[in-house]
Amino acid sequence: MELAIDVRGLRKQFGRTEVLAGLDLAVPKGSVFALLGPNGAGKTTTINILTTLVAPDAGTAIVAGCDVARAPGEVQQRIALTGQSAAVDEVLTGTENLVMMGRLSGLTRRAAKARAAELVHRFDLEAAADRRVGTYSGGMRRRLDLALSLVVDVPVLFLDEPTTGLDTRSRQELWAVIRTLADAGTTVFLTTQYLEEADRLADRIAVLDRGRIAAEGTADELKARVGGDVVELRDADGVLVREIPTDGSVHGLRAAIDELDRASVGGAGVDGVQVSIRRPSLDDVFLAITSGAEASTPELVEAK
Amino acid sequence: MTTATVPASARATATAPASARRPRLRGVAAERVFIGRSLIHSVRDVEALLMAVVLPTMLMLMFTFIFGNAIDPSGGYVDYVVPGIILLCAGFGAAGTAISVSRDMTTGIIDRIRTMPLRSGAVLTGHVVESLVRNLVATAVVIGVALLVGFSPNATPLEWLAVVGVVALYILAITYLFAAIGLAAASPEAASGYGFILLFLPYLSSAFVPVDTMPEWLQWIAENQPITPVIETIRSLLLGTPMGDSAWWAVGWCVLIIVVAAVWGAWLFRRKAGRR
Structure with missing residues (x-):
């Protein structure tokens, strides 16, 4: 490789x-x-x-x-x-930015202009190509x-x-x-x-x-690496109430569901609960890997 | 949900195999591109261009018509003050370089330039040359207005040429200084603040009133600061006042400032690689 x-x-x-x-x-x-x-x-x-x-x-x-x-x-x-x-460069137009970069990359003026036109098309910037980037x-x-x-x-x-x-x-x-x-x-x-x-x-x-x-x-x-599936409990609106990681074994799954059972019986007002099992997400991986470093991860945002 | 609507940019088609290289730019190719860029900036920033001409012109008219008769009742004050106004004009104009340099250094532009096979300092050369051109034009306009309001120099063509040379050298010196200030400043706003201090120097010189009218402690500062010999040199070339050793001091100061600012600037430029 x-x-x-x-x-x-x-x-x-x-x-x-x-x-x-x-x-x-x-x-x-x-x-x-x-x-x-x-x-x-x-x-x-x-x-x-x-x-x-x-x-x-x-x-x-x-x-x-x-x-x-x-x-x-x-x-x-x-x-x-x-x-x-x-x-x-906010003062230059989109095309001027591209031509400048082309010239700095060793293209001739003509080649730089041709390349700029090509990229403007490829990146869907035609309508704005001759406007200042500031806009x-x-x-x-x-x-x-x-x-x-x-x-x-x-x-x-x-x-x-x-x-x-x-x-x-x-x-x-x-x-x-x-x-x-x-x-x-x-x-x-x-x-x-x-x-x-x-x-x-x-x-x-x-x-x-x-x-x-x-x-x-x-x-x-x-x-x-995180191992087993995750058991999720959601309420009637599909909002996540609880999630329990498992080790992936039948025994682990059963234990997780038993725990959810107890929780939903004890916790009054949770109607129409849905239980589902999903593969672990990168979130789970990330938290598992960097656990102990939570203090340094407040900015972690999930993409929507 | 991997089935989002296919965005327009996805029509990007596979182009040439990704094996091309950027050649290393030879000679002053990069400098030429950056000078062109800075000149476009200059022309598009109409407000700054206008200020560079209007402010010194207004100052000149104010000194000539409002203070002029009080300072020199004989009416010859316009001749006295024009050389100082020329330098003030150059100072105002060069201050903008600190802001442009700082803006480049605090955005991602400088990182992209530094990761390309070219002399990244060329971007600074662009700003310096632009400042030189812009300020020479502004100075020409100011001198034109001065001639209209009664400025009557008696310089020969050769002396005019020397004036252009001294003014250009002074503009370069102060531009280099402002460029270094732009490199040192943490933000464009700070750069403009630091630059303001330098603009006071002409007032502490022989620009507006002869040095011997000042209190003694101030006289020492005024006589020994760089702007006074530059003004006296221009005055002598344009109006035939005694030159003395002003020209040597003027050139010496300017060269010294350029060297110090260039060394300081180069150090700052290297040190700031990868940090913004």
Whole structure:
């Protein structure tokens, strides 16, 4: 398996705070890889090191076959970054932004214009292409921001929390675009705090917790780690009343249902209860993996 | 619910295989792109452009017609004050550079530029060159208005050329300083605040009144600060007042400021990589 990103023993300290404490990652070529973690887990620092913005204190990181510390220029030729805050020029129009990025990527003026027109069409920005970006909505900005990273079809694309702050529709649009890119062979490395985003988009997921990879694998593999199914109790309106994780055995299930029985008999006023069994979600995985670190996960939000 | 309506952007078709590379930009290609960008900013920010011309012009008219006769009853004050106004004008204009630089440094733009194979400092060069062009234009307008209200220089074409050179050098010096302030400031708002302090310097110089009319302790400051020799040089070139060693001091100060600001700025620029 050829790797697009190969990280070993990466460490980074800011002052006395250890942000990365020996990070190992392996991202196969052409896959979508999600680095999942709460705020402050070290996601952005990881991206900053992999994109040559920050030098690591120790460890190695090979991106697209080049060492980020020894040959940052070589890495820069092969990557694109769409960071957390939109890197768009608000005074310029959408097209001007794209042409500028094309020129900075070594395209001739003509080639840059042609590429800009192509991307404007592909990202559904035709109506706004000649308007200043200052007038764009959040979703349009994000699309343009992503388009700016695609001026050249580089092999590895970094997206730092690409859908934070977007509404549902914009988020799903962006997911579709990212999926298409991966299908065309681009390796996409993204960070996210949204479990659903990782679940829907990523081939592999790594959970980052306090500077270390706490778990890594496909969504299914991670879910399997939590073990058994979860028994849910809902009221007549379908609102979740109780959920009990089980070890997956018949005995475990029976015990869980018995417990629910007692609870619903004892708890007056719960009518028409429905019991269902579901596979564990990434939420369960996340809580199981990072348990003991609850204090550091208040910002964790679930995507709708 | 994986069956959301297919969004429009999903029509994105698979394009070229993802194996292309960005070539490393040669020569001053990046600088040219960023200068072009900054000039577009300049032209589109009509308010800032207007302020850069209107404010110094109003100040000049105020000093000439309101304070002028009180300061110099003979009516020659306009000749005295124009060189100072020119520098004030350059200062106002250059202050905007701190804000533009800070804006670039505090948004994601700088991260994207830093992760590309080019000299990322070129983005600063763009702002500096833009400031030079904008302020030279503003200065020309201010001098034009001055001529209309009675400014009567006796400079030869060669002396005019020297004036342009000194003014350009001064604009560069103060722009570099403001660019470094923009790099140091935590936000564009803070950058504009710090810059304001620098704009007081012309008042503590020979710009509006001769230094020997000031209290003694102030005279020392006024005589030994960088703006006084620059003003005296311009005054001498335009009006034939005694030059003395002003020109040397003027050039020396400007070069020193440029070197210090450039070294400080380069250090700040490197240090801020990856942090915003």
